[in-house]
Amino acid sequence: MDKLIICRCEEVTLEDIQNTVKQYECSAREVKLRTRAGMGYCGGRSCRTAVDAVLYEIKGERPGNEIPLNIKPPVRPVSLSALGGQS
Numbered sequence: 001m002d003k004l005i006i007c008r009c010e011e012v013t014l015e016d017i018q019n020t021v022k023q024y025e026c027s028a029r030e031v032k033l034r035t036r037a038g039m040g041y042c043g044g045r046s047c048r049t050a051v052d053a054v055l056y057e058i059k060g061e062r063p064g065n066e067i068p069l070n071i072k073p074p075v076r077p078v079s080l081s082a083l084g085g086q087s
Helices: 014-024 028-035 046-060 080-084
Strands: 005-007
Touching: 005 014, 005 046, 014 028, 014 046, 028 046
Parallel strands: none
Antiparallel strands: none
């Protein structure tokens, strides 16, 4: 179960997050910076709640007491035709 991938974009496992929290007694922001969970293509949209849940399991603290993980959209929207190479 420890090899369960929490952040697919950066391939961060449950074990990575658990070890980081236990070793450094860190917050959600510190977990993000130390493991890169939430720093991939999706910007934390798919793993943010899972990281918060793991922190709650280990530390017993509800998330939201510290600086939140930011979810940032792409810099500017790109049309699908531009991605497909059609004008």
